[in-house]
Amino acid sequence: MLSEFVIDYLQWVFFSAFAALQFVAAKNRLRGLMLVREFPLLTMVAALVLMVFAAVVYFVSEPRNQPDGGVGLDANEQGRWFAIAAASAIAVTAIVTSVINHRWGAEHAWDEASGEAPPSGVAWLQRTTFARALAVRVRFALRAQSSVAGVDQSQGGR
Amino acid sequence: MDESIVLLLNGWAGRFGLFDGLMQALVSDYLVPVWASVVLMGLWFHGTTAMERFLNQLVTITGALAVGLANAQVIILNQLVFRERPFVNLDLNVQFYLPTDSSFPANTAGVGFAIATAVFLRHRKLGSALYALAALWGIARVYAGVHYPTDVLAGAVIGVIAAVVATMIVRRGAFMLRPVLRTFKFFYAA
Numbered sequence: 080m081l082s083e084f085v086i087d088y089l090q091w092v093f094f095s096a097f098a099a100l101q102f103v104a105a106k107n108r109l110r111g112l113m114l115v116r117e118f119p120l121l122t123m124v125a126a127l128v129l130m131v132f133a134a135v136v137y138f139v140s141e142p143r144n145q146p147d148g149g150v151g152l153d154a155n156e157q158g159r160w161f162a163i164a165a166a167s168a169i170a171v172t173a174i175v176t177s178v179i180n181h182r183w184g185a186e187h188a189w190d191e192a193s194g195e196a197p198p199s200g201v202a203w204l205q206r207t208t209f210a211r212a213l214a215v216r217v218r219f220a221l222r223a224q225s226s227v228a229g230v231d232q233s234q235g236g237r
Numbered sequence: 238m239d240e241s242i243v244l245l246l247n248g249w250a251g252r253f254g255l256f257d258g259l260m261q262a263l264v265s266d267y268l269v270p271v272w273a274s275v276v277l278m279g280l281w282f283h284g285t286t287a288m289e290r291f292l293n294q295l296v297t298i299t300g301a302l303a304v305g306l307a308n309a310q311v312i313i314l315n316q317l318v319f320r321e322r323p324f325v326n327l328d329l330n331v332q333f334y335l336p337t338d339s340s341f342p343a344n345t346a347g348v349g350f351a352i353a354t355a356v357f358l359r360h361r362k363l364g365s366a367l368y369a370l371a372a373l374w375g376i377a378r379v380y381a382g383v384h385y386p387t388d389v390l391a392g393a394v395i396g397v398i399a400a401v402v403a404t405m406i407v408r409r410g411a412f413m414l415r416p417v418l419r420t421f422k423f424f425y426a427a
Contacts, residue, residue: 092271099279107283130275138262146334147266154308154344157270165278169426200422201282201290212425 084150087137088157089164094133096168102126104172104204111184111204111212112176177210184208189215239385243323246380250330257332264333264377269345269370273352276367277301280356281427292359294418294427299400299407300355306399307347311392315339322383329382336383343384346375346392347399354400371396 081089104112105122115122137143145151152160177184187206189197197203197215204212251257262268277300284290320341324331349371357364375389407414421427 088267091267092275095271095275096278099275100282103279103282107285109282130272134262134268134272138258138265138268143265143267144261144333146336151266151334157267161271161274165274199419199425200287201425201427202287204425209425216423216425 082150084141084145085152085156085160087141088152088160091133091137092161092164093168093171095130096165097172098126098129098133100168100172101129107205109201109204111180111206111208112172114176114179116180116183173209177208180208181210184211191215191218239387240323240327242386243327243329243379243382246376247323247327247329247382250332250380250382260377260380261332263373264381264383266345269349269374272370273300273349273367276356276363277352280360290427291418295407295411295414296355296359298414299358299403300352302407303351303355303396303400303403304348306403307351307392307396308344310395310399311342311344311347314342314391314395320385320388323379323385324382327382331383332381333378333383340384341388341391342395343375343378343388343392345378345384346371346389347396349374350393350396351399351403352396354397355403358400358404 100112101114102123103109105119105126108119110116113119113122143151147153147156184207188211189207191197197212197219199216249256250260277297280293281297282290284293315338318341319339322336322340323329324335350368353364353367353371356367371393375384375393378384378389379386418427
């Protein structure tokens with residue numbers, strides 16, 4: 080069972096990481112990762128405000144200077160909980176923005192009929208959503224695998 | 238000299254409620270590490286070209302490694318040198334819980350300056366902002382009565398050394414990181 084202190088820490092890190100991701104997405108025009116794609120400047124300002132607000136709420140709600148051997152977190156615990164909260168923020172960002180930008184992502188999706196490999200890397204999220212990019216990637220990989228298997232079978236039949 | 242600076246800074250403690258509140262947030266074990274780590278996480282996705290993003294991802298890895306190296310140095314030094322906390326020897330208005338481990342060197346300064354240096358070596362402005370944050374963290378620790386200025390100074394030097402060593406290690410091992418980063422790219426996570 081998680082202590083209240085840990086839960087508060089997880090919430091704070093989650094919102095801070097979420098805000099940082101929105102800031103970076105807006106700055107780099109990764110529109111597939113943005114909650115509000117039309118307003119990058121507003122997104123950056125809102126992200127900074129959210130980061131400060133999350134910290135204020137964390138520190139004002141309870142006394143946070145607690146011994147790390149007791150209620151507080153030592154360096155290892157901090158590292159572990161930070162990683163979990165930050166990874167959750169990344170996952171939630173990818174899922175929520177994929178849903179919000181679902182239609183927009185379809186308009187700019189990769190032309191699978193071309194038969195070429197889809198681009199890799201986060202830059203592709205300037206043009207589509209994470210879910211669409213991943214789906215295209217998986218389909219391409221499966222097609223490539225089945226065509227290799229087909230070639231193997233036809234060569235084996237000769 | 239060390240003691241007089243502690244007395245001077247700590248003399249302001251408990252006078253202004255809002256200022257004390259700000260300092261207690263700043264002095265905590267959480268604010269600076271979380272914000273600095275969030276900056277490192279953000280750098281992972283930042284960049285307009287593939288090469289720029291790759292170099293930024295190396296900064297993220299360097300920052301994490303530098304924190305590990307700085308912590309290791311502090312742990313070793315803590316075993317060799319034990320210095321009592323300022324609140325043990327001086328009459329102070331302590332603004333923190335009472336740690337029992339060695340005051341020298343300041344682990345917090347080590348961590349803060351390690352991340353700041355790792356970032357500064359590639360991004361001067363962002364690195365400077367993190368240096369300012371790390372320095373404020375160190376000053377807040379002196380203000381709170383849990384470190385002497387020389388503890389913070391030693392921690393800062395350790396952090397800088399750790400980051401320089403980490404940068405050298407990561408630059409030399411970058412070729413080994415490429416396949417790992419390629420896998421992340423494959424799944425649109427880098």
